[in-house]
Amino acid sequence: xxxxxxxxxxxxxxxxxxxxxxxxxxxxxxxxxxxxxxxxxxxxxxxxxxxxxxxxxxxxxxxxxxxxxxxxxxxxxxxxxxxxxxxxxxxxxxxxxxxxxxxxxxxxxxxxxxxxxxxxxxxxxxxxxxxxxxxxxxxxxxxxxxxxxxxxxxxxxxxxxxxxxxxxxxxxxxxxxxxxxxxxxxxxxxxxxxxxxxxxxxxxxxxxxxxxxxxxxxxxxxxxxxxxxxxxxxxxxxxxxxxxxxxxxxxxxxxxxxxxxxxxxxxxxxxxxxxxxxxxxxxxxxxxx
Amino acid sequence: xxxxxxxxxxxxxxxxxxxxxxxxxxxxxxxxxxxxxxxxxxxxxxxxxxxxxxxxxxxxxxxxxxxxxxxxxxxxxxxxxxxxxxxxxxxxxxxxxxxxxxxxxxxxxxxxxxxxxxxxxxxxxxxxxxxxxxxxxxxxxxxxxxxxxxxxxxxxxxxxxxxxxxxxxxxxxxxxxxxxxxxxxxxxxxxxxxxxxxxxxxxxxxxxxxxxxxxxxxxxxxxxxxxxxxxxxxxxxxxxxxxxxxxxxxxxxxxxxxxxxxxxxxxxxxxxxxxxxxxxxxxxxxxxx
Numbered sequence: 330x331x332x333x334x335x336x337x338x339x340x341x342x343x344x345x346x347x348x349x350x351x352x353x354x355x356x357x358x359x360x361x362x363x364x365x366x367x368x369x370x371x372x373x374x375x376x377x378x379x380x381x382x383x384x385x386x387x388x389x390x391x392x393x394x395x396x397x398x399x400x401x402x403x404x405x406x407x408x409x410x411x412x413x414x415x416x417x418x419x420x421x422x423x424x425x426x427x428x429x430x431x432x433x434x435x436x437x438x439x440x441x442x443x444x445x446x447x448x449x450x451x452x453x454x455x456x457x458x459x460x461x462x463x464x465x466x467x468x469x470x471x472x473x474x475x476x477x478x479x480x481x482x483x484x485x486x487x488x489x490x491x492x493x494x495x496x497x498x499x500x501x502x503x504x505x506x507x508x509x510x511x512x513x514x515x516x517x518x519x520x521x522x523x524x525x526x527x528x529x530x531x532x533x534x535x536x537x538x539x540x541x542x543x544x545x546x547x548x549x550x551x552x553x554x555x556x557x558x559x560x561x562x563x564x565x566x567x568x569x570x571x572x573x574x575x576x577x578x579x580x581x582x583x584x585x586x587x588x589x590x591x592x593x594x595x596x597x598x599x600x601x602x603x604x605x606x607x608x609x610x611x612x613x614x615x616x617x618x
Numbered sequence: 619x620x621x622x623x624x625x626x627x628x629x630x631x632x633x634x635x636x637x638x639x640x641x642x643x644x645x646x647x648x649x650x651x652x653x654x655x656x657x658x659x660x661x662x663x664x665x666x667x668x669x670x671x672x673x674x675x676x677x678x679x680x681x682x683x684x685x686x687x688x689x690x691x692x693x694x695x696x697x698x699x700x701x702x703x704x705x706x707x708x709x710x711x712x713x714x715x716x717x718x719x720x721x722x723x724x725x726x727x728x729x730x731x732x733x734x735x736x737x738x739x740x741x742x743x744x745x746x747x748x749x750x751x752x753x754x755x756x757x758x759x760x761x762x763x764x765x766x767x768x769x770x771x772x773x774x775x776x777x778x779x780x781x782x783x784x785x786x787x788x789x790x791x792x793x794x795x796x797x798x799x800x801x802x803x804x805x806x807x808x809x810x811x812x813x814x815x816x817x818x819x820x821x822x823x824x825x826x827x828x829x830x831x832x833x834x835x836x837x838x839x840x841x842x843x844x845x846x847x848x849x850x851x852x853x854x855x856x857x858x859x860x861x862x863x864x865x866x867x868x869x870x871x872x873x874x875x876x877x878x879x880x881x882x883x884x885x886x887x888x889x890x891x892x893x894x895x896x897x898x899x900x901x902x903x904x905x906x907x
Contacts, residue, residue: 429814452828464828466821489824492816500821503811507830510803513876518796521863524870525718525788527781532755532789535778539741539753540851541796543832562829574810583810584904586883587802587876594875615873 330354331480334384334391336404336411337361338369341424341451342394344458345484347373349392352483359384359404385411385421390480394424397569398431405435417443420473422481424465426450426566428573429495429502432468436494445473448494449481450501454562462486466504468496502574508545508608509571509591515545516612519553523616529554549609556616561607568595619643620769623673623680625693625700626650627658630713630740631683633747634773636662638681641772648673648693674700674710679769683713686858687720694724706732709762711770713754715739715855717862718784718791721757725783734762737783738770739790743851751775755793757785791863797834797897798860798880804834805901808842812905818843838898845905850896857884 330353335346338360346369350356356375360366366377378384381404385391391411395401401423405412412435415421421439423432423446432448439446447469457463465481465488467474474490481488491500518541522529533550536542552558571592578585594614601617603610619642624635627649635658639645645664649655655666667673670693674680680700684690690712694701701724704710710728712721712735721737728735736758746752754770754777756763763779770777780789807830811818822839825831841847860881867874883903890906892899 452825452830454829464824466824487824487827489820491820491824496816499811499814499816500824502814503807503816503818503821504825504828504830506810507803507807507825507832507835510806510876511800511830511832514796514799514803517799517872517874517877518792521795521867521870521872521874522788522792524872525791525866527785527788527792529792531778531780532792535753535755535776535780535789536741536793536796538776539793540743540833540837541741541793541800543796543800543834544829545832546796548829577814578810581810581813583806583813585806585810587799587879588806590876590879 331389332387333480334359334388334411336381336384336391336393337395338365339394340455341458343369345392345394345424348461348484349480350375354480357384357388380409381411382409382414386414387416388419390420390422390477391415392422392424397425398427401425401427401431406438412438412442415439415442415444420445420447420477422447422449422477424449424451426501426570426573427498429498429577432495432498436469445469446494447473447477448497450497452501452504458484465489466491466497466500468492468494468498499577502577505567505570506574506585506588510587511543512545512608513587513591513594513611515543515550516553516609516615519550520612520615523554545609553609553612556613558603558606558610558613561609563605564595564598564608564610565604567608568592568599571595620678621676622646622769623648623677623700625670625673625680625682626684627654628683629744630747632658634681634683634713637750637773638769639664643769646673646677669698670700671698671703675703676705677708679709679711679766680704681711681713685714687716690714690716690720695727701727701731704728704731704733709734709736709766711736711738711766713738713740715790715859715862716787718787718866721784721787725758734758735783736762736766737786739786741790741793747773754778755780755786755789757781757783757787788866791866794856794859795863795874795877799876800832801834801897802876802880802883802900804832804839805842805898805904808839809901809904812843834898842898842901845902847892847895847899847902850898852894853884853887853897853899854893856897857881857888860884
């Protein structure tokens with residue numbers, strides 16, 4: 330069992346840290362809102378520290394799951410950031426969905442000090458975090474990954490090293506770009522079918538057996554038809570992710586015409602008051618009166 | 619066993635008519651190019667007729683699978699069209715992917731003469747036709763469908779009545795609209811991943827377990843990464859189908875921004891000489907130098 334720190338007890342981090350505690354690791358936590366850290370400690374028996382640096386001190390590994398690049402920079406290289414207390418030989422595992430740039434930057438800083446850094450964004454959402462069934466896409470070096478993986482397994486059903494620093498973030502972007510076009514296509518299809526007067530449950534039942542099938546069709550078509558979006562992965566978070574994708578594409582020269590367009594559609598869903606709706610709410614924009 | 623006519627021995631119709639013959643039905647065929655009808659008869663032992671009307675004469679059911687609305691009108695209500703010889707009580711089953719408008723129009727004409735009409739576009743492609751594993755989306759009335767279905771089963775793994783005349787065509791449009799956005803999203807994702815220097819086989823292996831999964835990802839991601847498109851459902855046919863979707867949307871008021879955009883991308887693939895490439899060739903446009 331390891332001594333681990335966990336920074337960021339949000340919707341994802343809270344249950345992930347819980348799985349680490351249940352797996353027998355000695356967990357020290359930090360959260361921006363201390364009350365939530367207190368609640369976590371009361372539930373799981375760990376210790377809370379007043380800043381990331383203290384949460385990282387004397388740990389074998391430090392995990393992190395915060396909101397975006399700025400939050401990540403603050404809790405790592407900022408004043409009282411974790412990097413100021415990372416021991417040589419320790420490993421910092423970042424589960425934030427962030428840019429590949431910051432992953433490479435932090436990996437370089439970590440290497441100078443002599444500790445490891447793994448970028449490890451996840452997919453599987455809140456349910457995956459709660460059930461310990463997340464998919465982890467990792468970037469880093471083989472030795473660090475080999476040491477971190479058995480610990481990560483506490484909340485992951487799959488954890489794969491996809492390349493050097495930043496590769497985890499880039500793979501997560503591939504995932505989000507595919508989803509953007511896919512969900513918009515599905516939204517247009519269901520919207521069209523409803524306008525055409527079809528029984529969409531029956532139609533989806535038939536076409537989900539063929540070349541139009543997708544996880545989104547299997548898991549979201551029914552709620553999209555009904556106009557229910559009060560669950561799942563929020564539009565605000567998807568916009569943050571798509572901004573990272575579009576920014577990276579500007580650098581690597583990739584063309585993302587539909588991802589860029591869908592990002593604009595999501596901005597209109599936000600204007601409708603749907604920032605916290607599930608990403609499948611693209612259909613609400615098509616059906617807006 | 620039934621006496622049946624089959625009009626249109628193309629890539630789809632040829633094997634479909636073959637399954638009817640193998641199932642023991644007495645099959646009479648018509649094809650625009652008579653040599654191909656001759657070849658079919660040599661192979662399956664049926665009879666060929668010089669025009670659709672003669673192929674339809676004295677049949678219990680007549681099947682049809684031609685290219686588009688114009689072809690369909692020609693072989694049904696045109697001079698020497700099949701409708702001129704359909705017996706009262708017979709059923710005409712149209713497997714062409716055509717407009718819902720022409721389906722409703724032909725169903726009305728059929729009703730006047732006292733025979734049945736079912737619009738029954740298929741999905742599953744050339745492989746599905748050859749293996750007898752097509753998915754059939756039908757529109758029409760219950761009684762006609764109940765009689766036609768056991769015959770259709772010779773080449774279908776699923777055959778579902780989705781509503782009155784035109785409903786089969788509308789369901790096929792839902793299918794194609796969903797695929798358009800989905801394939802473009804997948805193309806952008808793979809294109810981005812390649813530009814980012816990722817090992818796309820590994821990345822797809824990971825993300826295909828989650829919310830980005832689709833039949834297209836499972837069956838086309840590898841060939842898209844390699845730039846191979848010499849198989850599958852041709853861009854020229856997809857453009858025909860999307861034209862039908864966009865035309866119907868103009869009538870029913872549905873908004874299809876991405877389907878319309880992807881249709882334009884396919885027109886650019888045609889300009890690249892890719893009219894016969896598989897629909898997954900959208901990635902070739904993104905990667906064009």
